[in-house]
Amino acid sequence: MFNADFLRQALVAAPVILFSLTVHEFFHAYTAYRYGDSTAKDMGRLTLNPLAHLDFFGTIMMFLSGFRFGWAKPVPVNPYNLRNPRVADFWISAAGPLSNIGLAFLFGMVFRVIAAGGMAVPEAVLMIIKFGVSINISLAFFNLIPLYPLDGSHILKNILPAKYEAKLFEFQRFSPYILLFLIVTRSFWFILGPIIIWFIRLFAGNAFFYGF
Template identity: 35%
Template sequence: MDRTFTSFSAFVLLGVVAADLRQALIFVVCLVVATAFHEFAHAFAADRLGDPTPGRDGRLTLNPLAHADPVGTIGLPLMAGLLHLPLFGWGRPVMTQPRFYTRGMSMRAGMALVSFAGPLANVLQATVTLLAIKLLLVAGVEHKGLFEVLVLFFTLNLTLAVFNLLPVHPLDGGKILAWALPARFSHIDDTLARYGWTILLALMLIPGLLQTLFTPVGIVRDWALRLVVG
């Protein structure tokens, strides 16, 4: 069985640092939910294209436990909370085999479609969360703790979507780029595939690099929240 893509789904939230275990627990709950929808979207897209692998592996479900990684989704975020480190994590990748995809499209196109489904699910979650915040405000609900959780979930989904769309393997964006690039530029995709993990580690380990990269996401987040709050 080949793992045709790995939705690593790692991220450092924009300015969100674990102050205590409570914050980490809230983050873990939000991460588990966001990851479940993200990975289910991958599984659903692959299944609709004719690949039985996600269903056989029990991934064609919204059950969060089916998509959570014991280390990346739970262990490391809790440890970060205890050590007052930046919060980060990832979900368990969905296995898929493009050879089963319908012949109505190229294999690369199918892989790109399956890959794009994950970030799209996060965008949809962010949109629904924003609407929920608006409805609560219109209803006159004033609960600081609830709004903090919703803003965290909104930020998490935006960050997860953008991070996974970075054009680097093994992220979703790597498969999308591989499909979008003309054949004469395939060497670019080969290079990004060869050094993908090195690039990701550099993003994660070089102080301030990832935060700087996600500055536009923070701007969009703040703009959207101001628009909703009015």
């Protein structure tokens, strides 16, 4: 796995991973602040400084998974400070994945311009742009999985009728074990792969896979 080609890719992917995870957590913190909770701001998390957000194991997992999924330190939120807590929690949770989708779209548009114009760009720059598309789409949809503690679990909790909350709570008790199973068996790619590839084609076009 750790051959010269992987190490070269890891070196190029590293700044994209750091940037993408940082933006993800920043938008969680910013949205919480906008809804009235300054907890993250008070703890120095309302920043684009990667050191404030990075989780060692979550970052390492990004590399071990072939740049397909990972995580940063969760942003602390005090629900008692939020205006309209249910709506606020939904948007706070959604803000991270949405920020990654937005970044993937921007990187994809840059790639389309380069591909359409047949522009000659350094290989490292092209790799950064392509990683910007694939890593951000992967992060977005990994975090949208409705298993605790991922963002998708909070989103699901807030869109389901309140009468299902107790059943969901019981299910979420087992979520970390399901999540661990999916990570260990590398089942994520079989579940998310087709979705990720579809969005890569949507944002960056077929040239992303076949060259130009």
